Every structure is written in structure tokens, then in C-alpha cells.
Amino acid sequence: MSTATAPSREDFAAMLDESFHTGNLQEGAVIKGKVVGIEKDMAVIDVGLKTEGRVAIREFQGPGRQNELNIGDEVEVYLERVENALGEAVLSRDKARREESWGKLEKGFTNNEKVTGVIFNQVKGGFTVDLDGAVAFLPRSQVDIRPIRDVTPLMNVPQQFQILKMDRRRGNIVVSRRTVLEETRAEQRQELVQNLEEGQVIDGVVKNITDYGAFVDLGGIDGLLHVTDIAWRRVNHPTEVLNIGQSVKVKIIKINHETHRISLGMKQLLDDPWQGIEAKYPVGTKFKGRVTNITDYGAFVELEPGIEGLIHVSEMSWTKKNVHPGKIVSTSQEVEVQILEVDPVKRRISLGLKQTMRNPWEVFVETHPPGSTVEGEVKNKTEFGLFLGLDGDVDGMVHLSDLDWKRPGEQVIDDYKKGDMVTAQVLDVDVEKERISLGIKQLAGDPMSQGTAGELKKNSVVTCEVTEVKEGGLEVTIVGTELNAFIKRADLARERGDQRPERFAVGQKVDARVTQFDRKTHKVGVSIKALEVFEEKEALAQYGSADSGASLGDILGAALKQRAGDKAEADDADEKEKAGE
Numbered sequence: 001m002s003t004a005t006a007p008s009r010e011d012f013a014a015m016l017d018e019s020f021h022t023g024n025l026q027e028g029a030v031i032k033g034k035v036v037g038i039e040k041d042m043a044v045i046d047v048g049l050k051t052e053g054r055v056a057i058r059e060f061q062g063p064g065r066q067n068e069l070n071i072g073d074e075v076e077v078y079l080e081r082v083e084n085a086l087g088e089a090v091l092s093r094d095k096a097r098r099e100e101s102w103g104k105l106e107k108g109f110t111n112n113e114k115v116t117g118v119i120f121n122q123v124k125g126g127f128t129v130d131l132d133g134a135v136a137f138l139p140r141s142q143v144d145i146r147p148i149r150d151v152t153p154l155m156n157v158p159q160q161f162q163i164l165k166m167d168r169r170r171g172n173i174v175v176s177r178r179t180v181l182e183e184t185r186a187e188q189r190q191e192l193v194q195n196l197e198e199g200q201v202i203d204g205v206v207k208n209i210t211d212y213g214a215f216v217d218l219g220g221i222d223g224l225l226h227v228t229d230i231a232w233r234r235v236n237h238p239t240e241v242l243n244i245g246q247s248v249k250v251k252i253i254k255i256n257h258e259t260h261r262i263s264l265g266m267k268q269l270l271d272d273p274w275q276g277i278e279a280k281y282p283v284g285t286k287f288k289g290r291v292t293n294i295t296d297y298g299a300f301v302e303l304e305p306g307i308e309g310l311i312h313v314s315e316m317s318w319t320k321k322n323v324h325p326g327k328i329v330s331t332s333q334e335v336e337v338q339i340l341e342v343d344p345v346k347r348r349i350s351l352g353l354k355q356t357m358r359n360p361w362e363v364f365v366e367t368h369p370p371g372s373t374v375e376g377e378v379k380n381k382t383e384f385g386l387f388l389g390l391d392g393d394v395d396g397m398v399h400l401s402d403l404d405w406k407r408p409g410e411q412v413i414d415d416y417k418k419g420d421m422v423t424a425q426v427l428d429v430d431v432e433k434e435r436i437s438l439g440i441k442q443l444a445g446d447p448m449s450q451g452t453a454g455e456l457k458k459n460s461v462v463t464c465e466v467t468e469v470k471e472g473g474l475e476v477t478i479v480g481t482e483l484n485a486f487i488k489r490a491d492l493a494r495e496r497g498d499q500r501p502e503r504f505a506v507g508q509k510v511d512a513r514v515t516q517f518d519r520k521t522h523k524v525g526v527s528i529k530a531l532e533v534f535e536e537k538e539a540l541a542q543y544g545s546a547d548s549g550a551s552l553g554d555i556l557g558a559a560l561k562q563r564a565g566d567k568a569e570a571d572d573a574d575e576k577e578k579a580g581e
Contacts, residue, residue, distance in 0.1 A: 038069065116161075118157065138174075138176070143177055145182060145185065162175065196255060197255070201251050204249075209239060224263055232306025249269065250264040273307050283342060286338050289303045298311050298312045303349070310349070316328050364391065364394055368429075369426065370427060372425070373423060374438070375424075377419060378421075397437060398422075400413060402437075456478075462514060464485065464509065464512050469504055476510075515527045
């Protein structure tokens, strides 16, 4: 009789390993087990191995899950290791749920389906959501349609989310609650909008107020009541008329079926004050009103509730140009205005403030006609001349050419400074162009019309006194007048060799012929050369003949001798007249 031999240690290990494989129990797989015991906070799970495994009871609990665990319950667990150092199977309920959940979530993400989860914790930038074992991140901006301060009521409550992004390799899932709410809200809005129509009058409740208007709840859908549609009169801010929670009756002005935006109006329920506006406010008439708003370009004046007109900055003052309207009128001030233009289509009324006062240029020309004398303060100096402040808050200008008869205006203007009181003569007043022309030199009289200057004309022979010798010619004064002139170098003599200014001295008197005398432009030109040429022609005409036999020198000599005699006689007559003979 043969005796069976006991299996070796190697044979036993091989049989055990074979039993594991035949039971299809592999590490890293989700397997089914049965709860065979509960010890304090651990559940003992039998998964058909040599020994049981232990799983913390908290892994079976959590928000939105069954919290009770009883002996005999069949559960799915994740087999991490067949046997640890204590000889027990290493099991995990969390990993089993996570593996199962990831599979469902990937399928839902592919099909763009919503998933159910529970917000269970707050982290930096948002919250964590339990998606039946898988943990997802919910950004703060994706919690609700509008920012909410307290998220506590939303936590530990099962609700739907939309998966925005997921990466199984990294274990990342990003979800949104806001997308689900917007989609639901859009469906509700579409249904509500279909029951509304333009022109309909409906009751609502003021839900929110902004600077540009108020949002009114129409029973599940909001409409915007713009600030300009609250009342016919100017409303600077909706809080002047409305309060949050206030019940209002509004008219639906417009419905955008694509964006589901609804525009509302309150003033449309009242009579339009612009009806028949042209008859109520004829052009040219004057009315009193109250300043309601001031801008850079003008001021708005309320003529009656709901009717406002604009005083453009150019129509505010006759004299104050480039001044901010706020320096002329103030808010709530009562002013008298004139109707300039009425446009019922654009609902605009143009008003004038300055038209209620007399044109100061008209008043000035009545009290100060051309030729009269005025006194004013130097307000400004420019390259054109002086600006003087005159009566009636108007300005007059003295052009450079009207400062002095003798000196150039560019030199004379330096004699004046701001604040100087100056007397001038009114030369011209242009009411339409709002210009007043003044002159200072006119007060001294026109030197071209005084004394012997009044008898001068072109080609007259005059005696000049040299006042200054220059390289280019001579500065001279015409004797017996206050007229100054300049004799150019080329006009000093007929002969080129004698055209030298150094031949003359200051104080020397010379005879010359007037070549230019313009009373309008006050230009005087004299020439010694022109006189010599003229005298030569005269001599030739008087003494020269074809058969006289006299030379040109004899003719000129005789002419000069006679001229000298005539001059001596004239000088003698002057001396006798002075002596009283």
C-alpha cells in the first residue's frame, strides 16, 4: 500500500495562486462582496478570498448617499491588494465608486448630458462637488447667473451640473451650475415672452434699480424700464421716482424674440406733452423756465413738465465768448428765454438767452457813433493791435496802423501795457460782425491835411531838412509840415557819382520834387534826382532851340542862375513879411 506524500510549500503556493485566478479576483478591479461584520467604524467585507478585508464605514456615507450599512448588504469594492502584511485583503469603497462614476461621467460628457452632484466643500476660487464618487471643481463664477454672497443653502443638496471639462489621466473635472440655470431660464423666458405682445399694459414689481433705468419683474421674466421712459420730464436718476419692491403699471414698448429682451415704458401711459408743441411755443416768443441741467455745450431749461429746451452756449451771452455755461446760469435758476426753433419730430426746442437782452453793439453805436471819443482799458495786445474794454462789456480794436501818424505801429504798441486807460476815436461799428474799430492817431489830426501839407500834391517842389544820414539814403522832414519822408540813395542826384549820402549833413536843407503823395495811405515820396531831371527838361524847353548856338552847359547855367534869382527874391519877400514891411 502506497502512502501519499504531502505537498511541498511551492506546490501549496501554486495551488493558492491558481485558486485566486480561477475566482477571477485581480488587483485593481472592482469586485462584489458581502458585509459580514461591523466593528466600530470599520465594515468587514467578504470578497471570496482566504481572508476578509476591512473598509471604513465613512466610505459608504456622504452627501446624497445611503448612510446606513447592515450585515448582509452586498457592496462593490475596489481590490487594491489581495493580502497585506496582516494577511487581510486591502479594499476601498471610494475607489470603487470613483471608477464606476468616471465611466458614467465620460459617457454623459460625450453626450452633453447633465449630471447630478452635491456641493460639499469650499476651496480657493470655488467649490468641490461630489459626482457620486468623483470629485469635480465648481468655479465661483459658475455657481449662479448672478454673483451670490452666501452659498450655504446650496451645499449638501443634490442638484444638476453641466460638465465643462474633464481629464481622466489628471483626474480633473470642471462643472457649471450656471449653464444649467441659464438653459432653464431661457426656456422659461421663451415661454413667458410668447404670452406677451408689444403695446400690452401689464403690472410689474421693481426688482432692481441702476443708473440707466429699472428692472421690472413681469412674473418670472424681467423687462427694462429705461430712465428716459419713466416720465416725460427729465429724470436724472430712477430713484427720484421708483423704489425697489414698488408695484408699477408699465407698457411693453418692444420685445426682442431672439434675445428675449423686453423694453418697458411708464410715460407712454400718459398724454404726450409734445402734441401741438409748435402752437404752444411760437418762434420769437419769450417764456420763463427753470434750468434743469448744465453741460459743456449749453443749458437745458424746463418750460413745463416734460418739455425742455436747450440754450446753446453760443446763444447764452452777447459778450461772454468761450465761457462755460455754468458761469452764466446755475441749476434750478429761473430764466427768461426766447424760442428760436421748434422741431416736433426730433422733439427739440432751441432757446436763446441773449435774445432777451439788447444787442450791446447796437446800444454802443447809438451812444457812440463814428467820430465820437471813448475811453477804455487795454485788455490785450496782439500782432494786430490793441484791444480796449468799452462801455457795455464790449471790446474795440485799435489797429497798428491807427496808433501813430509818424512811427510804425510795431514800435508804438510797445508804449502800451495791459491796464492802461486809453482815449480813442470811434472809426466804425459793425453790429453784425460785432466789431468796433478805434483809432488813437486820429485824435491828433491828419498831418497831411494840416498847414502847408494841405496844399501839397504830386510833382510839387518842396524844401526838405535832413534829419538822419543813412547808408541807403536820407531821412528828411518837409519844411513847413510835420511830414517825414525818405530819399533813397538812387534819388539823391541825377549823376551816379553824386548819389552819395555822405555828401549831406543833418540840418542841411535840400530841394526835392514830390513823387508820391497819397492822403489815404499817408505815403509821401520825394526825390532830388526827379527835381534835377524836371529842371533840365524845363531849361531845354525854355532856352534851348535848334539855331540858338548855345551849349547844354550854357542853357543849364542860365536856368540855374534864373532859379537862384527867383529864390533870392522869394527869400527877400519872406524876410520883409516877417519884419512887417
